[in-house]
Amino acid sequence: MTTTKPSVAKAGGLRRSLGGNVRQYGIIGALLVIVLLFQVLTDGKLLLPNNVASLVQQNAYVMILAIGMVMVIVAGHIDLSVGSLVAFIGGVSALAMKDAGLPWLLAVLLGIVLGAVVGAWQGFWVAYVGIPAFIVTLAGMLIFRGFAILLVGVTVSSFPGAFVEISNGSLPNFLGFVANRDVVTLAIGGIAIAAIVLSQLRARRTLLRHELHVEPFGAFVAKIVVISVLIGALAWILAGSAGGTPIVLVIVGVLIVAYSFLMGRTVFGRHIYAIGGNLHAAILSGVDTRRVNFWIFVNMGALAGVAAIVTTSRAGAAVAAAGQNFELDAIAACFIGGTAVTGGVGRVSGAIVGALIMGVLNIGLSIMSVDPAWQQAIKGLVLLLAVAFDLLSKRRGR
Amino acid sequence: MSSNNVVLEMRGITKTFPGVKALQDVTLQVTKGEVRAICGENGAGKSTLMKVLSGVYPHGSYDGTILFEGEPCEFRTIRDSEERGIVIIHQELALSPYLSIAENIFLGNEQATRGVIDWTKTNAEAAKLLARVGLEESPDTKILDLGVGKQQLVEIAKALSKRVKLLILDEPTAALNDDDSEHLLDLLRSLQGQGITSIIISHKLNEIAAIADSTTIIRDGQTIETLDMRGAERVSEERIIRGMVGRSLDNRFPERTPHIGEEVLRIEDWTVHHPIDTERVVVDHANLHVRRGEVVGIAGLMGAGRTELAMSVFGRSYGTKISGRLVKNGQPIAPGNVREAIRHGIAYVSEDRKKYGLNLIDDIKRNITASALGKVARWGVMDASGETRVAGKFRTDMNIKAPTVDVVTGTLSGGNQQKVVLSKWIFTDPDVLILDEPTRGIDVGAKYEIYTIINALAESGKAVIVISSELPELLGICDRIYALSQGRITGEVSREDFTQEGLMHYMTMEREVSR
Incomplete structure (x- = not known):
């Protein structure tokens, strides 16, 4: 019976790590x-x-x-x-x-x-x-x-x-405008993307250092790209609003x-x-x-x-x-x-x-x-x- | 076994769950009117087999055939099997606590005329059934006012109301004290006299020896053998264990040479009252002590106050009007809550790990660090990688069978869950560990591992107190045993004087003033 247990546990673990993410996605x-x-x-x-x-x-x-x-x-x-x-x-x-x-x-x-x-x-x-x-x-x-x-x-x-x-x-547009978009908003978007990419990379490195399960590199990159695009798009749209960043x-x-x-x-x-x-x-x-x-x-x-x-x-x-x-x-x-x-x-x-x-x-x-x-x-x-x-x-x- | 007397025949039963073959070509023949015991380690497939038989797993979800009274059965629900007279009583009783005995007995089978319940008939029928199972309670008593033993009898009365022919009991005595167990076994014998066949799943080998006519052993989803318990040659417990584990466990307990040092914890004149019924004395002027490197047992029957004693010491987690003194390393201490108890180096591993020990929806690592988060945090911020490292070390050291420490504890087997709880308390770096029923509900192989861990703890200089309902276990691992009866320490026995009979004598002292 001990031989079957690890596989059961593994299935549960996999399901959890996947399941949690699937839920989030x-x-x-x-x-x-x-x-x-x-x-x-x-x-x-x-x-x-x-x-x-x-x-x-x-x-x-x-x-x-x-x-x-x-x-x-x-x-x-x-x-x-x-x-x-x-x-x-x-x-x-x-x-x-x-x-x-x-x-x-x-x-x-x-x-x-x-x-x-x-x-x-x-x-x-x-x-x-x-x-x-x-x-x-x-x-x-x-x-x-x-x-x-x-x-x-x-x-x-x-x-x-x-x-x-x-x-x-909204935040003051003290950095002016580029292509009719508020630069302050774009800057905030850029900083947010950079912060997320860096923190995700750091988290992944820590996991790898401890030889823990990480998602495939492709999926990881895809996730970061999607998140970055979403934040970028939001910043781009908001930068075009009347005030910029609320x-x-x-x-x-x-x-x-x-x-x-x-x-x-x-x-x-x-x-x-x-x-x-x-x-x-x-x-x-x-x-x-x-x-x-x-x-x-x-x-x-x-x-x-x-x-x-x-x-x-x-x-x-x-x-x-x-x-x-x-x-x-x-x-x-x-x-x-x-x-x-x-x-x-x-x-x-x-x-x-x-x-x-x-x-x-x-x-x-x-x-x-x-x-x-x-x-x-x-x-x-x-x-x-x-x-x-x-x-x-x-x-x-x- | 003459074949025309076979009441139940299961042939070639195979049941697979995703990734796991739970049962493989299992064959079982049960003779009419016998008591059949089914033994096997946890996870061997006993409960799965019974669930196949009773229709919990519907026909078609398994391979093989079931013949009951010579006719093939294709049960789709439990109702189908009950109509044929097969009733299963699960380990977790399925009674509704706020309903009366009579209401529970006829739940789903109400004694009604044109949809209106006939209460006179309900109660009268219930009273008859209660008489048959020997339960002296009024049919309108509520279930929550009954102890587990009596609830078990209500379940059997309920089965009788369904005109049961084959009664299946899954670990019926696991939660019962000796008296209630004895009564239940007597009842099974008298039902046997009325022509009712029983299948009983049990871990308690002495019980099986007392009641079963034959014993079927299941290991790794296969039937290994069926032993005739009434034959000329007595079947020993060792014989059954050998069948269950597939190896001889001559040494059920690992060897240890004790290195006992100075006294670590002394409990003096310790008296505890019941938290609600505050006049009732649950622990009565108890005195005991434990030393470095020593394993001390507390033996006692159900209700003797063992858990209450332990929990009241552990930061007053139980009871009111607690009096007495605790002396730790020569200094008086008075931990008023769990945090203080932990700070004073006391750890308590609960008897019910699912209810009191683990967060079953969380993973291994977070459970292991739960009692000592401060050790993996700085300024209140968790050190995530440090936590993973700590948990990983425990996984290896304690041989917790899981691929990573991110596995949810609810999916682990009982033995592995217990190792997680033990890890959690070892991580608090205690001087005294109180282990309450540390091997309850875990299989023989894992028990051995737990004993080995206990030995290692003692060897590393910890003082260990073990509470157990299994006397052989206490005799096997302890250096000294206190017997507790009705809240009083009635005896103290050292290793060289250990006998089951002697301890049982102390454990049953002064029982005539029972509540």
Whole structure:
């Protein structure tokens, strides 16, 4: 019997290394197909520079929330309160600027800190009292929506210009233009490509040095070329938009890089996966599960603060009804992006791609002036199909 | 065996999974009314064979023929086989915890008239069946209020409700204590008297010797031999083991010359209460110690408080109102959580590696480093290649059978999973290792490897505490054994005085005040 075991294990290992990548490529492939589909359906309007820029600006909040949500879900929880939090924190920041006359930068900071504090409140109940996150954040959803309505009786608007710029402005074009394209944007694209190529090469070298399994060189090159072309194309298109690189894209980009690192390369990230994979084993391995759970919610709150700033800035106004259904957008993005409902599995990059799929659907259907009611129904269907596809492919793999 | 008495005949059964031939030309003949034991190492194909027989693997997914009571069978589902009177009871019991005994017995077979359940009839029928299996519980007791032993009896009652002719039990006593096992075996004998044939898959060789009329040995997906257990010549356990492993295991335990040093850990006056029923004393003023290079056993029946003792010492992972002292290397310590226990050099390998030991959806390397991430991280950032290197060394040293350390632990065999858990705790560099049932559910060959690892740990100066339900195992590997009964240390025996009878005497002391 010992003779059969290695081959079984090998098959599992191969399937995993392949399967993980196939899943990752599959979701990116799905995004590309949807982009191309809408490019055709909208007669090429989807990828017009200004549409791409507003795609980023309008969906930044989903990506920001999805980053926090993927951590929450991987750890085996859920957060239903982030939509209400966006309204509440947006309202507080807006009033801080309008009524208390706080400088816009301090108002931004206040929003993020307030988010962290609210996150700590929810984290306390989840981590230290042991109430399921579903209940705690359902309560939070009601509580903070209520606070938002109390606080923001009438729409608060006319903020300082710099604040509105966060979600509507672009990086200054101080390097001028080449062929009518913003050089700053092109430079950022170039730097991003160089960074990705270098880090991929380094990772591959490390694997090879330890004589570990690497993908064939051809596939490796193909992957890098595809990624580079995609980033290059995005930079090229954005460089042709009215403003160049949206400021909010920089914010989102920094968050993606930072949180991918946090989840993939740090002890804290490892603990999150351990808790979601097997809570009992994590406890008996000495993981301070309560502390980790607490900080996951603090972090989610802080990111909800960032999303609140971005949303309020984008709208140029704070209203009590802001952030409606944002939690569902973020959760859907995570699940489309391959996060496991049962926890333990999920990546920031997957959630971002999931958010982009939702975003492309949003803007594509809007350009085609599809009834918002139908838009919602279509998004629901896409979520269901994405998860069903994931489940079926896993079942076949087994 | 006269052929007209053959109730079941399986001929030329071959079953392949992608890449693996699980069964190869297996032949099995079972006589009416006998108790047949099926033995084999884990992965030998026993469970696969039973799944073929019961229709879990439908007809057409395997080659060969099955004749039951002389008629060919082509089962597509479990329901088909149950209609013919073949019922399989799996190791993991399939009862619904929040439903009553009666509801469970008739689940899928409800006693109803025109779709409305007749509760009087349901409960009355259930009561009759409970009487037949000797379970004195009301039919409306909920399953979650029953112990594993009684749940097993409910499963058998459920089988009887289906007018079972051939009862298949997959490791029925693996989770039972000795009393419950004894009762179950008695029940099988009385069912035998009622003309019911049984097939029992078991790892417990003494049990097989007690109950089976004949034993079929399966190795590497093939039937090796069938031994007549009621013949003139007694079939010894060694004889069965020889058949199972295809080699003689005269030495089931590797040799070791102990080099015992100074005391490492002393547990004094240790008392633990039940976490929910806080009045109940689970560990009662226990005193024990372990020295460098020593392997100390803790023997005790199910429910004696062995795991509770170990886990309460391991950073108070179990119990409330814990009192007593821990002395490590002469210094008093008081680890209040798992992290502190690890820092004090204590490691605990759980009895249930799937539930408490491993993250089954993650790979080998991440499991191995899970308890000591700080050793492969700087400023909270993981050193990925360092981690791979560490895991790779353990894979080689511990002989974990996997092509790389990126293999998901859920796909490994029990023995290899256990080696991963052991690696994880050795990586924390402990002074004291508490191993709770380190060889449970793993096959004979892998057990030997685990014993070798334990010996090596002791040789390297670690203090090792082994908790085991298998007395021969404790006698084989320990230098000293404590017997635990109802939370009290009732005896301490050194190697030169080891006897099973002596230990069993201590383990059963004062049992009359049982709960």
